[in-house]
Amino acid sequence: MTTATVTGKPEEPVVATKNYLTEGGVTLRSWLLTRDHKRIAILYTLSITFFFFVGGAAATLIRLNLVTPPGIFTPDIYNRLFTLHGVIMVWFFLIPSIPNTMGNFLIPLMIGAKDLAFPRLNLLSWYLYVGAGFLALFAILIGGVDTGWTFYTPFSSLYSNGYVVLALAAVLAVGFSSILTGLNFIVTTHRMRAPGMTWYRLPVFVWSNYATSVIMVLATPVLAITLILVAAERLLKVGIFDPALGGDPLLFQHLFWFYSHPAVYIMILPGFGVISEIVPCFARKPLFGYKFVVWSSIAISVIGFFVWAHHMFVAGISLYAGLVFSLLSYVIAVPSAIKVFNWTATLHKGWISFDAPMLYALGFIGLFTIGGLTGLFVANLAFDVHVTDTYFVVAHFHYIMVGGMVSAYFGGLHYWWPKVTGRLYPEWWARIAALLIFFGFNLTFFPQFILGYLGMERRYYSYPPEFQAWNIFSSAGASVLAVGYALPFFYLGWSLFRGKRAGANPWAATGLEWQTPSPPPTHNFDRTPTVTRPPYQYRPEPEPQDV
Amino acid sequence: MTTRTTGLPRSYLFTWAALVGLLAATMALAYVPMPGPLNLVLALGISAVKALLVLALFMKLFRAPALTRAAAAAGLFWLAVLFALSATDYLTRKVEPAGDLSAPTGREYQQGDR
Amino acid sequence: MSDAAPASQSAPQPEPQYATVEQQAEAASFGMWVFLATEVLFFGGMLLAYTWLRANHPDGVAEAGRHTTVVIGSVNTLVLLTSSFTMAWAVHAAEHGRQKALTRLLSATALLGLLFLGLKGYEYHGEWTEHLVPGLNFHQDGPHARTIELFYFLYFLLTGLHGIHVTIGIVLIALLAVRARRGAFSARYYTPVEVTGLYWHFVDIVWIFLYPLIYLVGRSGP
Structure with a gap:
């Protein structure tokens, strides 16, 4: 139990009586003041789920509005709805989703540590997140914001009549939460690894969260300062982004996208990590090209900083800058493609079983590939001029963010559910949900790709009648998707009380997190493990017990 | 490190003296008319030397573990990325005439900020 | 970072997540350096805005720079450089277990920080009376009035955010001084002193760059 020996056999289902859920008390106080990374991960999961449904409700209303032009909402309400959807989904779901829930729970377990390096900072990070979330909700309830999640100046700073400053403050606070998490993960990965856990023995999940943390720590401060500049400009009616004063609104876009493009990789890199854990386990094969997968994560986090102005091709940047950023945007496709090839090669001649996590993982690979390839379309200057601010772009980034990241989130949630709760989820319901999500998503x-290519602009409350058929398809899909996302809420909740006991390692997976009981004890391991082997030592063929 | 009875390492005293000397120098040089951006270049150059002194001797950066130096380098590298890639736009952007800045901007109708 | 170890003079124990005190100290120091990297980009974003303004409106920025109070700026630079010196000395004293010297040097550092803030406040007051506060109390004439307003917009944000950093530093250092007086640190355990020192030196470095960018602009001009 204390070494990383890989047995491939499920452990005897042991009901761990002393675990992190029971040790230290079950009072509300013991949860709200906890320093245990696993409990903080649970706190994050609950709050993130709440915001996911808030953002999802806004999306539902948006799709409802777009069924019948000119829709059911006034343009002003519609503007507030898509802003709400964007702000909540980007900053209160996607950015913290995998790192703060699974990353928080698993990184110390995977590297054989007792906790993160700075547990108090970790708790502070959650309080910042929750405080920021309530501030954002407050801004929405008293009247909302109509700037879009991008807060473009000079509209946001001088013209918008929404509660922009409150929303900016909320995003600023959640940004600091993100910085603290990133800092914690970086220090933990460097300083807290168990004996023998060398860098090339780290699971890819840890590597990709490390790469994510680098972005969080180095990009988020630029967002923070940008939001402060906008808020100051709005409050003082004077600012560096105001063209009437000789300022430059494009400077805002440069600063904003210096954060917000790398932020896209904050949203997707942890997903890569989850998929790299699931695919080898359910193909019963070592991850193909481990080092390539690892270094492509690092490459993405670095090159991700070099491409931001591809959001600004038609905004008025110089043609030369457009060429440079277009080229760099093609470059970043290379490490992303490496990953897809490696996952595919891992599947090759594997002994594949189609459990729910694997269904999500396979869905991820397909949807991310479509999202990535259309990313190449919009990296192309000429094509981008045609589709800028259309539904083509909306579809492209939803394929990455929802088809990719949300699939990975659900995949990871199912994969580690037995570890977190000690219970198995109902497999058939989970498979049905995974399939519903895949088809509903597509x-x-x-x-929307077609709509965008035909010229339907994003962020408009209405559209010409010839676009209606495609919009009805899209809204119909959204309702399937809504059912798909609601299902796990119920059957996972049911499994908390009625699910079968999981045992330490229900998937016969490798990795230190499966070597400790489910749910794990407060300090994760009875004795600090010593690692002697690389990750993903799956046997080529399954053993009889696996079936 | 040599320590006297006061417990003050000499190197710290010298560093402080050097910093003050550089402060005086940068102030004096700022008043000397120089061609082009030379004033700015000198001022920032001196600042860089001062910062290096603080980093090297007060923060002991160069005796720190490689990891620590990497963190410091990362901050500077990404700062350079921010400036360099923004420069690809700003140095090559064709500046259009600003137009009539007294023209209505729309802010005339604006309500108070909330 | 904020995760300080329990104060104990004889045999310091690491927090439960660490194996050894050394591991804890390394983690704290590295964590602070990562945080400082974050801070570089925090101020860097605004310096980009400054660079843009200065590159596009050089004459206006030069004129605005001549409105600043170079004497206060220079004295304040001297104050901060000296406080960095006393801070470095304090860490040295901690390293050698000299409790009394440590308490005094930390107090001196905090007092120098307060002096800096006092002078800064006096300077702000002067700028208010000269109608140089954008949005609230700004009134300048001449062809560069708009640029001067933007310069002062950035000036107040840069120095204001720097001032917040100084304030946080003073609070941290004052708390350390109190703890040092109670004998919380020893030659074997002084990580909080070292880590706070790193932060304080960084705040000093930020000012080292702000000083020429704010106070020395356009001094050689008319």
Whole structure:
């Protein structure tokens, strides 16, 4: 139990009586003042789920509005809805989703540590997140914001009549939460690894969260200062982004996208990590090209900083800058493609079983590939001029963010559910949900590629009648998607009380997190483990017990 | 490190003296008319030397573990990325005439900020 | 970072997540350096805005720079450089277990920080009376009035955020001084002193760059 020996056999289902859920008390106080990374991960999961449904409700209303032009909402309400959807989904779901829930829970377990390096900072990070979330909700409830999640100046700073400053403050606070998490992960990965856990023995999940943390720590401060500049400009009516004063609104876009493009990789890199854990386990094969996968994560986090102005091709930047950023945007496709090839090669001649996590993982690979390839379209200057600010772009990034990241989130949630709760989820329900999400997603967003290519602009409350058929497809897909996302809420909740006991290692997976009981004890391991082997030592063929 | 009875390492005293000397120098040089951006270059150059002194001797950066130096280098590298890649736009952007800045901007109708 | 170890003079124990005190000290120091990297980009974003303004409106920025109070700026630079010196000395004293010297040097550092803030406040007051506060109390004439307003917009944000950093530093250092007086640190355990020192030196470095960018602009001009 204390070494990383890989047995391939499920452990005897042991009901761990002393675990992190029971040790230290079950009072509300013991949860709200906890320093245990696993409990903080649970706190994050609950709050993130709440915001996911808030953002999802806004998306539902948006799709409802777009069924019948000119829709059911006034343009002003519609503007507030898509801003709400964007702000909540980007900063209160996608950015913290995998790192703060699974990363928080698993990184110390995977590297054989007792906790993160700075547990108090970790708790502070959650309080910042929750405080920021309530501030954002407050801004929405008293009247909302109509700037879009991008807060473009000079609209946001001088013209918008929404509660922009409150929303900016909320995003600023959640940004600091993100910085603290990133800092914690970086120090933990460097300083807290168990004996023998060398860098090339780290699971890819840890590597990709490390790469994510680098972005969090180095990009988020630029967002913070940008938001402060906008807020000051709005409050003082004077600012560096105001063209009437000789300022430059494009400077805002440069600063904003210096954060917000790398932030896209904050949203997707942890997903890569989850998929790299699931695919080898359910193909019963070592991850193909481990080092390539690892270094492509690092490459993405670095090159991700070099591409931001591809959001600004038609905004008025110089043609030369457009060429440079277009070229760099093609470059970043290389490490992303490496990953897809490696996962595919891992599947090759594998002994594949289609459990729910694997269904999500396979869905991820396909949807991310579509999202990535259309990313190449919009990296192309000429094509981008045609589709800028259309639904083509909306579809492209939803394929990455929802088809990719949310699939990975659900995949990871199912994969580690037994570890976190000690219970198995109902497999058939989970497979049905995974399939519903996959088909609902494609039905929702594939028509949007067509709509965008035909010229339907994003962020408009209405559209010409010839676009209606595709919009009805899209809204129909959204309702399937909504059912798909609601299902796990119920059956996972049910499994908390009625699910079968999981045992330490229900998937016969490798990795230190499976070597400790489910749910794990407060300090993770009875004795600090010593690692002697690389990760993903799956046997080529399954053993009889696996079936 | 040599320590006297006061417990003050000499190197710290010298560093402080050097910093003050550089402060005086940068102030004096700022008043000397120089061609082009030379004033700015000198001022920032001196600042860089001062910062290096603080980093090297007060923060002991160059005796720190490689990891620590990497963290410091990362901050500077990404700062350079921010400036360099923004420069690809700003140095090559064709500046259009600003137009009539007294023209209505729309802010005339603006309500108070909330 | 904020995760300080329990104060104990004889045999310091690491927090439960660490194996050894050394591991804890390394983690704290590295964590602070990562945080400082974050801070570089925090101030860097605004320096980009400054660079843009200065590159596009050089004459206006030069004129604005001549409105600043170079004497206060220079004295304040001297104050901060000296406080960095006393801070470095304090860490040295901690390293050698000299409790009394440590308490005094930390107090001196905090007092120098307060002096800096006092002078800064006096300077702000002067700028208010000269109608140089954008948005609230700004009134300048001449062809560069708009640029001067933008310069002062950035000036107040840069020095204001720097001032917040100084304030946080003073609080941290004052708390350390109190703890040092109670004998919380020893030659074997002084990580909080070292880590706070790193932060304080960084705040000093930021000012080292702000000083020429704010106070020395346009001094050689008319």
